[in-house]
Amino acid sequence: MVTTANTTLIIIQAGAIVSIFSYMLSRGLGTRVSDLGYFSARAGLLLRSLFSVDILVPLIAILVVIIVMPSKATAAGLLLLASSPAAPLVLKKISKAGGKSEYAVSLHLILASLAIVTTPVTLDILCGATNFHLVISPLAVAERVGLSILLPIIAGMTFRWLFPALAGRLIRPLEAISNVILVLVFIIVLLLTYTIFLMPDTRSFISILLVIIGALFSGHLIASGLPEEQTTLALESSGRNIGLALLIASDYAPLEQSLPVLLPYIIMSVIIGFIYVRYRKIGQHARNSAESD
DSSP states (O other), X not given: OOOHHHHHHHHHHHHHXXXXXXXXXXXXXXXXXXXXXXXXXXXXXXXXXXXXXXXXXXXXXXXXXXXXXXXXXXXXHHHHHHTOOXXXXXXXXXXXXXXXXXXXXXXXXHHHHHHHHHXXXXXXXXXHHTTOOOOOXXXXXXXXXXXXXXXXXXXXXXXXXXXXXXXXXXXXXXXXXXXXXXXXXXXXHHHHSGGGGSOOOHHHHHHHHHHHHHHHHHHHHHTTTOHHHHHHHHHXXXXXXXXXXXXXXXXXXXXXXXXXXXXXXXXXXXXXXXXXXXXHHHHHHHHHXXXXX
């Protein structure tokens, strides 16, 4: 017998897989091997960037869960998000915010490629540190991440090397497919399970807020002294891969233990990110005016 829960699970899994694969394939199609050379003479910046996204953000999530003690659903969602780097739409946001594009592309692809290792390991550590029990196999998660992220990146780069002109024409359609499917998944899931998306309590609201702000400031501080890189790393740190979190949740966590935090996180992240970008642009305008005087 097919229940509403089973239908929701199938929708989430299929939508998340297609959305992530399409987006990462588009990233691969738009990337040349030479594009990954930004960090060839900037190994220190690469290590600091990875430290911010893959270590500091999960640590912030652990501290928030332990200190604030949000609901079990919020804790599960935050742990999943903290383990899921390389948000699909963050590159577009960084470009509009005045971040450094070559740095953003290189970092984003490295984060996505390393996620095959960092995501299962981080999730396993976070669950152990917070005594939160999710029946998750790190190897199984690594396989999921590899097939949905690493494989399409490699396939896209190979296709671009063989057919550069055609690859360029496929990027935008694939990005559009990814975005539309992800939006549709959220709409369908929201309609089927709208009651569990209601913010359960004040602690949950505060927890999500603290994780987003903490992630923004970790990136901002780690790239101190590099204005364009600061904006880029702050947005990359706070932007988590919702599609990947949905994929893992649909495999290993009951819906009621993970979905409630994902939609509020997106909404609050957009609002706080907008405020941060406005602050950065005002500061940049002030610096430009001072230099011209």
